[in-house]
Amino acid sequence: MSTRQGFCTLKGHEDKVFRIAFSPDGQILASGSKDKTIKLWSVYTGKEIHTLKGHLDDVYSVAFSPDGQVLASGGGGNDKTINLWQLTNQKRLTLTGHSDWFGAINSITFSPDGKTFASGSADKTIKLWQTEDGKEIFTFTGHSDDVCSVAISPNGQTLASGSKDKTVKIWQLNTGKILRTLTGFEEKIYSVAFSPDGKTLAIGSGDKNITLLPCN
Incomplete structure (x- = not known):
């Protein structure tokens, strides 16, 4: 205790x-x-x-x-x-x-x-x-609902966004172009964060889980 x-x-x-x-x-x-x-x-x-x-x-x-x-x-x-x-x-x-x-x-x-x-x-x-x-x-x-969280990668080249539309989008920072849309989540995405070395993206969602994804 x-x-x-x-x-x-x-x-x-x-x-x-x-x-x-x-x-x-x-x-x-x-x-x-x-x-x-x-x-x-x-x-x-x-x-x-x-x-x-x-x-x-x-x-x-x-x-x-x-x-x-x-x-x-x-x-x-x-x-x-x-x-x-x-x-x-x-x-x-x-x-x-x-x-x-x-x-x-x-x-x-x-x-x-x-x-x-x-x-x-x-x-x-x-x-x-x-x-x-x-x-x-x-x-x-590109999102169809509230954007709850944004994070810029340590190299400054990409931005990740998590939304109530249950997707995460990866954007090219200097152009705003969508590079990837991550789907398959059952609940809203409330938080996104890059690891300090930029190799991993953490995603927190309303399903009580945290997802770790490699950044290619």
Whole structure:
């Protein structure tokens, strides 16, 4: 039986915490909440460093850029925006483009070089953006239901997306071309992740299983 000795509980949000992410150096933890805020925490002290406010609805996704200088956050259905926060001064750039009656930004992932990032939405699309100025590069279309999770491969060449349409799609990142569509899943796909060496794709689905697939 665990006594939880040595565990630290971070308290401060006023509602559910939907997503958390460590900074690349492991010193900061970001948390996105139903209370419409993002909080930054010191991993070593457990103390709140800052609260970022700007979303008009639940914060469904948070992700750090590879250099740790930018935090991207995605809002829920009444917000539908992505905020790019410069962590040195908390300046915010708000991006719009995803749309639907419930266009929640469910997942965000940065490319390895940090120059671009992708967002997966309940509007059934994935968008690729420039990190520096927030300019939309193009939109990936092909899923027939909410995109729940997106991940860019470690070599920066491909993107994987998991959807409520019970498929996983592998895309060429620089063109948006669908390379493969993985089918045969019995339930919705809620999460996808590449292994650090890029050789394996992990898929988490509503059937309670995790599938590991080789990346050819």
